[in-house]
Amino acid sequence: MRDFFKYAFASAVGTLVGLFTLIALLGMGAVGLIGVLVASSSNETEKPEISEKSMLVFDLSTDIVDAVPYSGAGIVFEETFSGQSYRAVSLYAALKAIEAAADDENIAGIYLTGNTNEGFATLHEVRAALAQFKEASGKPILAYTTGWSERDYYLASVADTLYLNPVGLLEMNGFRAEIQFLAGAFKKYGVGVQVLRAGRYKSAVEPFIRETSSPEEKQQTEAILGDLWQDFLTTVSGDRNLTAEQLQQLANTGGLLVAEDAKAAGLVDKVSFFDEVLLELQSLTDTDPEDIDSEDIADQDAFPATSLFAYSDIVEGRSNDLFEDDAIAVVYAAGEIISGEENTPGMITSEGLATTLRQLRRDDETKAVVLRVNSPGGSALASEIIAREVKLLVAEKPVIISMGDYAASGGYMIAAPGTQIFASPNTITGSIGVYGLVLNFKEIANRNGVTWDVLKTAKFADIDTISRPQTDEELKLQQAFVNDLYQRFVTLVSESREVTPARVNQVAQGRVWSGIDATQADLVDEMGGLEDAIAAAASTAELEAWQVREYPQPVSLEEQIIESLFGVGIVSQLPWAKDPISQEMLKLREELKILQTLDDPNGMYMRLPFTTEIE
Numbered sequence: 091m092r093d094f095f096k097y098a099f100a101s102a103v104g105t106l107v108g109l110f111t112l113i114a115l116l117g118m119g120a121v122g123l124i125g126v127l128v129a130s131s132s133n134e135t136e137k138p139e140i141s142e143k144s145m146l147v148f149d150l151s152t153d154i155v156d157a158v159p160y161s162g163a164g165i166v167f168e169e170t171f172s173g174q175s176y177r178a179v180s181l182y183a184a185l186k187a188i189e190a191a192a193d194d195e196n197i198a199g200i201y202l203t204g205n206t207n208e209g210f211a212t213l214h215e216v217r218a219a220l221a222q223f224k225e226a227s228g229k230p231i232l233a234y235t236t237g238w239s240e241r242d243y244y245l246a247s248v249a250d251t252l253y254l255n256p257v258g259l260l261e262m263n264g265f266r267a268e269i270q271f272l273a274g275a276f277k278k279y280g281v282g283v284q285v286l287r288a289g290r291y292k293s294a295v296e297p298f299i300r301e302t303s304s305p306e307e308k309q310q311t312e313a314i315l316g317d318l319w320q321d322f323l324t325t326v327s328g329d330r331n332l333t334a335e336q337l338q339q340l341a342n343t344g345g346l347l348v349a350e351d352a353k354a355a356g357l358v359d360k361v362s363f364f365d366e367v368l369l370e371l372q373s374l375t376d377t378d379p380e381d382i383d384s385e386d387i388a389d390q391d392a393f394p395a396t397s398l399f400a401y402s403d404i405v406e407g408r409s410n411d412l413f414e415d416d417a418i419a420v421v422y423a424a425g426e427i428i429s430g431e432e433n434t435p436g437m438i439t440s441e442g443l444a445t446t447l448r449q450l451r452r453d454d455e456t457k458a459v460v461l462r463v464n465s466p467g468g469s470a471l472a473s474e475i476i477a478r479e480v481k482l483l484v485a486e487k488p489v490i491i492s493m494g495d496y497a498a499s500g501g502y503m504i505a506a507p508g509t510q511i512f513a514s515p516n517t518i519t520g521s522i523g524v525y526g527l528v529l530n531f532k533e534i535a536n537r538n539g540v541t542w543d544v545l546k547t548a549k550f551a552d553i554d555t556i557s558r559p560q561t562d563e564e565l566k567l568q569q570a571f572v573n574d575l576y577q578r579f580v581t582l583v584s585e586s587r588e589v590t591p592a593r594v595n596q597v598a599q600g601r602v603w604s605g606i607d608a609t610q611a612d613l614v615d616e617m618g619g620l621e622d623a624i625a626a627a628a629s630t631a632e633l634e635a636w637q638v639r640e641y642p643q644p645v646s647l648e649e650q651i652i653e654s655l656f657g658v659g660i661v662s663q664l665p666w667a668k669d670p671i672s673q674e675m676l677k678l679r680e681e682l683k684i685l686q687t688l689d690d691p692n693g694m695y696m697r698l699p700f701t702t703e704i705e
Contacts (some may be wrong), residue, residue, distance in 0.1 A: 140194070140196040140197070140396050140401070140404070141196065141394040142195075142196055142394070143196070143198040143374070143375045143376050143394060144196055144197060144198060144375065144394040144395055144396050145197075145198055145199055145200065145201045145371060145374065145375060145393060145394065145395045145396075146187075146188075146191045146197050146199070146200045146201070146395075146396060146397075146398065146401055147200075147201045147203065147395045147396065147397050147398065148200055148201065148202050148203070148397075148398045149177075149203055149204045149397065149398070150202060150203065150204040150205055150206035150242060150245065150246075151204040151205060151206065151207075152177050152178065152179065152204075152397075152398055152399060153177070153178035153179075153208075154178075154179060154180075154181050154184050154208055154212055154216060155178050155179070155180055155181065155422075155424070156180070156181055156212075156422045156423075156424035156462050156464040156494050157178075157180060157422045157424055157435070157644075158180055158422065158640045158641070158642065158643055158644055159178035159179060159180060159644065177397070177399040178399075179398060179399055179402045180422070180640060181212060181215065181216075181462070181494075181620055182420055182620055182621075182624075182638065182640060183402040183405070183406060184216060184219075184398060184402060185215065185216070185219045185619075185620065185621055186402070186405050186406075187398055187401050187402040187405045188200070188216070188219040188220060188222075188223050188398075189219060189222070189223070190401075190405045190408070191223060191227075191229075191401065192222070192223045192226040192227035192229070193226075193227070197229065197396075198229065198374050198375050199229045199230040199231060199232065199374055200220065200223065200229070200230075200231045200232070201231075201232050201233075201234075201371060201395070202231065202232065202233035202234075202245070202246050202249055203233070203234055203235065204235065205235065205237070205238070205239070205242050206241055206242055206245060207241070208241070208495075209464075209494065209495025209496070210241070210244065210318060210321070210322075210495065210514075210516040211493070211494050211495040211496075211513075211514040211516050211517045211518075211605070212494060212495055213241065213244055213245050214321075214325075214514045214515065214516055214619070215514065215619035215620060215621075216245060217244065217245050217248050217325070218619065219621075220245075220248045221248050221329075224248070224250070230250045230251065230374065231248060231249040231250050231251075232249055232250065232251050232253070232367070232370065232371070232374075233246040233249035233251070233252045233253065234252075234253040234254075234255075234362070234364065234367045235253075235254065235255065235258065236254075236255040236257070236258045237255075237258045237259045237260070237261075238254070238258075238259075238260050238261065239261045240261055240262060240263075240264075240265070240322060243260065243261075243262070243326065243357070244322055244325065244326060247325075247326045247329050247330055247357075248329055251359045251360065251370075252357070252358040252359050252360070253358065253359070253360045253361075253362045253366075253367050254349045254352055254353070254358040254360075254361055254362075255349065255361075255362070255363060255364070256349050256350075256361050256362070256363065257349070258348075258349050259346060259347065259348060259349075260346075260347045260349075260352040260357055260358065261345065261346055261347075262337065262340050262341055262345040262346075262347060262357070263341050263344065263345025263346060264319060264341045264345065265315050265318055265319050265322070266315075267311050267314075267315055269296075269297065269303055269307075269311075270297060271296070271297045271300060271301050271302070272297050272298055273297065273298060273299050273300055273301050274301055276298065279534055280531070280532075280533030280534030280535075280536075280537055281529060281530075281531060281533070281534055282529065282530040282531070282532060282533060282559050283298045283299055283527065283528070283529055284527075284528040284530075284559060284560050284565060285298065285299055285525065285526070285527060285528070286525060286526035286527075286528065286565065286568050286569050286571075286572045286694075287523065287524065287525040287526070287572065287600070288523055288524045288525075288572050288573050288575070288576030288600075289522065289523025289524070289525075289576065289598060289599040289600025289601070290306055290599050290600065291306045291307070291309075291310055291521075291523065291599045291600040291601035291602070292521070292523035292524070292525050292599070292600025293306065293307035293310075293600065294525055294697050295525045295527060298527060306601075310601050310602045311602075313603075313604070313607070314518060314602055314603075314604055317515070317516065317604035317606060317607060318516050318604065320334075321515050321516050321606075323337050323338060330356055330357065331356065332355075332356050332357075336355075336356075340355060340357075349361040368392055368393070371392075371393045372392065372393045374393075375393045375394045375395075377392070377393045377394065379392075415455055416455065416457050416631075416633050416635065416636045416637070417453075417455050417456050417457065417636060417637050417638070417639045418456075418457065418458050418459070418460060418624055418627050418628060418631070418633070418636050418637075418638050418639070419450050419453075419456045419458075419459045419460070419638075419639050419640075419641055420459075420460045420462060420620070420624070420638055420639070420640045420641070421443075421446060421447065421450070421459055421460070421461050421462065421640075421641045421642070422462050422464075422640070422641070422642070423438050423443055423461060423462065423463045423464070423465055423476075423501075423504060424436070424438065424462070424463075424464040424465060424494070425437045425438050425464075425465060426438065426465070426466070426467075426468040426697075427440070427465055427467055427468030427469055427472045427473050427476070427500045427501070427504070427696075428440070428468055428469055428472055429441075429469055429471060429472045430442060430472075433446070433642045435644070438465055438468070438472075438476070438504075439472070440469070440471070440472035440475040440476060441475070442642065443476050443479075443504075443642075444475055444476055444478075444479040446641050446642050447459075447476070447479040447480060447482075447483050448479060448482075450483065450641070451479075451482060451483045451486050451487070456487070456639070457487060457488075457631040457633055457636065458487055458488040458489070458490065458627035458628065458630060458631035458633070459483060459487065459488070459489045459490070459627070460489075460490045460491075460492055460620070460623045460624055460627050461480065461489055461490070461491050461492070461504075461505065461508060462492045462494060462620060462623075463491060463492070463493055463494060463497040463501050463504060463505045464493075464494030464495055464496055464497065464501075465496055465497060465498075465500065465501030465504075466496045466498055466499065466500075466501060466697055467498055467499030467500030467501045467502070467503075467521065467696045467697035468499075468500050468696070468697055469500065469694075469696075470500065470524055470575050470694040470696050471694070472500070473499075473500030473501075473503045473504055473696050474503065474578070474582075476503075476504045477503050477504050477506065477507055477582060480504055480505075480507045480508065481507040481586070484507055484508065484509055487631065488509045488510075488627055488630040488631050489507070489508045489509050490508060490509055490510050490511075490512065490623045490624075490626045490627040490630065491505040491508035491509075491510065491511040491512065491623070492512050492618075492619065492620045492622075492623035493505065493511065493512065493513040493514065493517045493519055493605065493614070494514075494517065495516075495517065495518065496517070496518050496519070497513065497517060497518075497519045498518055498519050498520055498521040498602060498697075499521040499522070499523065499600075499696040499697045500696035500697060501519075502519055502520060502521065502522060502583075502613070503522075503579060503582065503583075503696060505519075506582055506583045506586045506587060507582070507586040508586075509630060510615050510616065510623075510626055510630070511613075511614045511615045511616070512614070512615065512616050512617070512618040512619070512622055512623045512626070513605035513608060513609075513614045513616075513617065513618075514605050514617070514618075514619060515604065515605050515606040515617060516604060516605060517604065517605035517608070517614075518602060518603075518604065518605075519602075519603055519604075519605060519608045519613060519614065520597065520598075520601055520602050520603035520608060520611065520613055521600055521601065521602045521696075521697075522579055522580065522583060522594070522597075522598035522599070522600065522601075523576060523579075523598065523599060523600025523601075523696070524572050524575045524576045524579065524694055524696055525572070525600075525694070525697075526568060526572055526694045528560050528565075528568070529556060530555070530556050530557065530558055530559050530560075531556050531557070532557055532558050532559065535557070542555075542557035542558075544557065550564065550567070553567070553568075571694065572694060575694055575696075576598075579598075579696070580594045580595055580598055583598070583613075587612060587613070589612050593612060594612075597611040597612065597613065605617065624638065
């Protein structure tokens with residue numbers, strides 16, 4: 091026995107020594123890695139010089155995000171581990187870059203290329219900035235692609251000249267909403283579902299209990315689709331010398347146009363290969379094709395250019411040189427609303443955002459706040475925690491709300507207390523309602539030999555069990571809680587918007603509204619984008635000069651390394667996979683990932699229907 095303990099002790103010591111050695115080596119490696127990344131980032135962040143007569147190249151695949159994106163060492167780190175380049179700019183930075191390009195003598199024009207995946211409200215703001223660029227500067231905008239969807243064309247149609255590859259395709263076949271229902275699968279596999287909800291339009295629960303949409307869901311989705319499509323027709327036809335009726339006719343007769351048909355219909359100006367477009371770009375930039383290496387003929391190196399990503403960095407550097415003490419804080423609230431302590435990329439955490447708002451309330455240099463909301467909602471508890479902080483902030487300084495693609499349900503709750511609310515015509519908002527899902531696995535478990543036996547000290551001790559369906563009495567108790575949350579929501583909106591509870595209840599009931607309809611429903615004050623909201627913040631705070639500061643700042647390089655080495659991290663959130671199979675798998679993963687955000691401690695949610703996809 092003594093030998094056993096001796097060898098066991100020796101083994102334990104050896105294991106500990108090996109473990110500490112491994113940790114030391116990892117630490118040394120991490121220090122070395124950080125050194126390399128920091129050195130790389132110092133080179134990466136050197137401000138490039140812009141050549142005379144350069145084109146501002148706007149690759150539409152660049153992510154325009156409602157967040158402060160990673161930069162410097164963070165970008166180098168992501169590219170090192172992913173093997174892919176990734177560029178993202180905040181919406182504010184993108185808008186300021188386009189605005190600055192109009193007055194920049196070194197910028198000869200803007201070249202749009204690639205395809206986008208942004209929401210229509212974001213595209214609406216970027217498109218407006220491009221239109222203002224043309225009007226203010228008289229400089230040309232060119233657009234070229236091998237294929238455009240309606241989402242791409244909504245933005246690209248602002249260009250003076252549109253080029254489509256001879257074998258390219260232009261999609262003009264209208265919008266659709268696709269809703270996936272799981273009720274049949276749950277029934278097949280023996281998963282029981284009981285729902286609690288307040289609001290007859292609160293259809294987020296329908297995929298779990300129905301196999302088709304309810305009449306209420308069809309009504310609101312058709313209205314949203316109609317508003318988005320009408321905005322598309324009006325916006326595009328205005329720049330292409332076409333009528334909305336002509337575009338509708340194209341959609342009704344197939345809407346998939348080959349290049350020559352797209353030109354004949356007036357949707358594009360020229361059918362060209364890239365080398366032909368390149369000659370035009372070289373002409374605009376006074377570039378002699380004879381001076382270009384033949385290996386660069388298909389690259390943007392064949393003419394002076396700067397990317398939107400790089401140029402936005404330059405513009406930001408210029409604005410930092412013009413420092414003002416008074417600041418307007420642009421706070422991004424983008425993603426699912428969940429309970430949590432720290433700011434998480436792609437999510438709105440209750441304490442993370444609440445802490446940011448609390449700090450700004452106490453910051454004397456911050457004279458006004460613009461809260462940019464781009465969220466379908468989420469946890470009822472987390473939403474109300476954030477709404478409380480917005481309300482406290484409004485009591486101290488102006489808080490102007492700028493709605494992005496979505497500001498619905500919990501997303502609308504955190505917006506409602508704002509001093510003034512701006513939305514785009516194609517923002518999706520409203521959805522004032524509450525729901526809860528109660529799942530049980532009795533049937534599938536029993537079918538596979540699993541049973542439960544419950545002992546309890548009070549009648550409702552096992553009200554949250556998954557071993558059986560809820561009783562009518564249990565459902566009644568929980569429904570009372572849902573009704574209370576709904577009334578709290580209605581009261582908050584009523585007091586914040588200074589309208590009667592009856593009026594709020596009339597437009598609530600979980601119904602979803604487009605931005606333009608939301609103004610008539612008293613849920614939104616003005617049509618306008620992020621820069622309109624910033625101007626309103628400055629006016630309300632009576633500021634003559636100010637700087638814009640964006641919040642929250644991204645996590646540190648050290649946190650990125652830890653996340654990527656030992657957790658899910660942000661690497662997995664970046665859109666590397668582009669092939670169709672990977673894209674479909676990613677869509678499925680995103681739909682299932684929603685279940686991970688259902689973390690409200692009371693199981694109650696304020697969220698949009700999350701299986702609705704508009705294309």
